[in-house]
Amino acid sequence: xxxxxxxxxxxxxxxxxxxxxxxxxxxxxxxxxxxxxxxxxxxxxxxxxxxxxxxxxxxxxxxxxxxxxxxxxxxxxxxxxxxxxxxxxxxxxxxxxxxxxxxxxxxxxxxxxxxxxxxxxxxxx
Numbered sequence: 001x002x003x004x005x006x007x008x009x010x011x012x013x014x015x016x017x018x019x020x021x022x023x024x025x026x027x028x029x030x031x032x033x034x035x036x037x038x039x040x041x042x043x044x045x046x047x048x049x050x051x052x053x054x055x056x057x058x059x060x061x062x063x064x065x066x067x068x069x070x071x072x073x074x075x076x077x078x079x080x081x082x083x084x085x086x087x088x089x090x091x092x093x094x095x096x097x098x099x100x101x102x103x104x105x106x107x108x109x110x111x112x113x114x115x116x117x118x119x120x121x122x123x124x125x
Contacts (some may be wrong), residue, residue, distance in 0.1 A: 028079075031086075035078045043078075 008014065055067025104110070 031079050031082050032075075034082060035075055039078055039082070040075070 053065075053068050053071045055065075055070065057064040057066055105113070
């Protein structure tokens with residue numbers, strides 16, 4: 001069982017996934033900082049410094065902090081949109097695959113083309 005686990009862990013796609021998760025976490029911190037330190041303050045200026053986190057609903061002795069949830073949703077949407085824009089920009093730099101060569105015509109079409117060309121050559125001008 002340990003041998004099987006080692007083989008699984010050493011497969012290329014598992015290592016690639018681990019690297020992607022680490023890079024994704026670091027990239028997530030960058031985007032979160034962009035959202036929290038640059039974009040959200042800008043939106044706060046535009047919409048009058050609204051802070052959703054202070055919104056609560058008190059029922060009995062419990063308080064439901066739906067404002068924090070709304071703030072998290074807004075943060076998520078902004079982060080997702082920023083990542084979308086960055087991925088779109090990165091895709092511009094990818095090499096576009098060259099179009100595949102058209103497949104050769106079938107053998108019977110090639111044969112008919114050769115016969116046509118031979119007959120054309122033998123014809124008196």
